[in-house]
Amino acid sequence: MKIALAHFRVGETDGVSLEIEKWKQVLKQMGHEVLLLAGSEGQVRAHVIAELHYKHPMNEKFVYNAYDKMIDYDSEKEFVDDVVAFADIMEQKIVDFIASESIDLLITHNLLSLGWSLPAGIAFAKALKSTGIPCMALHHNFYWQRDRYLNPTCPTVTEWLETLFPPDLPNVTHVVTNRLYQDELMQHRKLSSAIIPNAFDFNAKVWGKDDCNASLRRDIGVTEDDIIILQATRVTERKTIELGIDTVAELQVQLETLKHRNATLYNGKTLSDRNRLVYILAGMPESSYEYTEKLRIKADNLGIDIRFINPLIDQSRSYFNGQKRYSLWDAYVIADFVTFPSVIEGWGNQLLEAVFAQKPLLIYEYPVYEKDIKKFGFDIVSLGNTHQIKANGLASVNSKNVKAAATKMAQLLTDEDAYTQMVQHNFKIGKMNLSYEALHLLLEPLIEEVKR
Template identity: 45%
Template sequence: MKIALAHFRTGQTDGVSLEMDKWRLVLEKMGHQVVYISGTPEAEIQIEEMFYKNEKNLKFVDNAYRCLKDYNSEAELKAEIEAEAAQIAQKLENEIKSAGIELLVPNNIFSLGWNLPAAIAFKRVIEKLNLKTVAHHHDFFWERDLYSNPVCSFVEEILAEYFPPVMEEIEHVVINRIAQKELKKRKGLDSTVVPNVFNFKQPLWQQDQYNQDLRARMGIKENDIVILHATRIAERKAIELAIEFTARLQQQDLQGKLYDGREFGSENRLIFLLPGLTEGNEKYIQFLKQQAAESEVEIIWATDHFAHQRSARGGRKIYSLWDSYVISDLITYTSIKEGWGNQLLEALFAKKPVVVFEYPVFKSDIKQYNLNLASLGSEYQKREDGYIKIEEDKFEPALKEAVRYLKDQDYRQQAVEENFEIAAENFSYQRLKELLEKLI
């Protein structure tokens, strides 16, 4: 079967792009032909109007959800959106016909509310071509503050009709049980839960000739402890919790031999490594920098050194995101909201211990597997500035666990090996294959 996976962007390190890569690999191993449709040039079929940061769409988002300021009326904005939808629909229909697409898999196009014209266009083309579709919903508009209160009434109508649409041609896939229940409640739609998965049969990430200089390139000494926070830089990732945890970890007695035989001395540091995409969140970045400075946590902002895959940029070596796991000693995953948890799976595969905040989907879909994790609990408060904090006593159990992971080789080894086995059994490509066979 000829299958097209569609999204606003492809070939990048955001969670949806990573998950699409996994679906593609598994579908191709099942014997299907797969292409990408997106707004970025990495896709076989590029429709620029779909791009995540397409300037016209950014203007639509601003005026639909924040403030109607660039158009004289709602009607004018609506007409522009309709015109853009018609343009996308024409391109999409032509490309689908030309490529002989038999199954379309839109990712977040019918759920997030980010690109209104794209959703309208996709629905029209699916209807016109009677095209079998599996709509993969990673995030819903009702889960995000931005989309929850549109400033234009017609936008509410679009969200109601297209996000997601109720159509016989479309089967719906969600990534967690909370979303499954909410979709049924709001739209009366049944859906299949397909969790995030990972390739647990690939070779383990290890130090090799390519990444052996990574610590040195980052200015990290061999005996320094690296705390990796591998997510994108976004407020819902609550990176401030990870920084505070790191600050408190610095106060623990870590002197002496570490789990792997390295000696941690007074000249060594705890490094907080951030390789993820910053995506222009300047206000949040400045807050994190200030928090780190005040708590004397050394952050390395390393997004310019990492990409989806190893490559070169301007004659400079670029490392894979996976290389950051190789040099890390401990992973923090402190999101207060996640659709599932790609970076958690990555950490489990990398056989690294994890400090986790128990976000709602963790509790509903993951906690039942009894992974060995250092937990910060599941309750948080908002600070006066709107950022996230937790009660002081919630840090203590996680700190004790983390110190043991860093100092006790046997304890650490047992924990990460058990985690790997649990994850490989429940979140592997084989599990995805079984679920896709039922869907397609």
């Protein structure tokens, strides 16, 4: 079959882009021809529809007027007409792409669930109706899970959300990443769905230090002796990176105590004043300016050396304006520990990445982890499953949980056997349950059903 994977963007380091690349590889291994359709192509080749761009100025205008305040239009009709006209342009380009490339199956990622682009939802739904092409609509998130989309500025936006995100069409097979979302989709839209969790290529070459990433520590201003804690997710509010800062701050206290006891790190180095603790944030910055500043201020107040290194990180290694760009995987290579404190996730790419990279992992036990992932038996450092939002808008967990988590992190960082046992245990579980082979087995019957 000739299959097109569609999203707002591809070839970048956000979770959906990374998951699309995995699906592309597995579908190709299954013998299918795979094309990408997106608003931007990043570091891969794709058919680009400019109107689909994640940050298209017109879409950002529509988003503000639909969900925040109607300021650019004198009436609901004027707004609706503008959105529909923009969607019509996109629809024609989608239809032309399907016809010109003789696409047999369209697989959309979040385009028909999130509500970020109303024109995209309208355009793809209309294109699916007019062409009748089979479609697998993968929903990583739903609009009703985001506060931003819950109070539309006019009734038509509510109607669009409730009928198009996702649409109930005979040629659309709905796919979600977890059981919670499966239940939500049935509850909100009375639509059944298949479950396909995130996966990873556990047969790939293990990431290691090489001539390229040997300079990454130098380029971000840290030494070989520094202890690196990595946050690999996008920098955005729902990743609640502040929980990671709280824990790293407590870890710093724990390590200072261990320095006086001449402890030895898991890598054989003696723990001393040469070993600074550095918290690096490698993901794309997609938060509000206010949130990023809150993180900077919080880290500064707690004495944490925090580095936003995304300008040096891309989906794959490259050079840009003479500056070396590293892959996200290179950031894992130099890390000693990984934090993943998100309170809400559709699944959790970074969890699998840390497992493959054989790095120990700090997590907040978000709902999908508890319901779909915990059963596999990963050995992790936990912040628990209960949090509060403080007056400043930042999340917090019980201080006892933070201290206990930091204590366990310190123990692992100073115990080679425990460190090695944990990461090898997790790798074995990941390879057994969440590999490309597992994804192949889930996709094969679904595609056969779609073909019929």
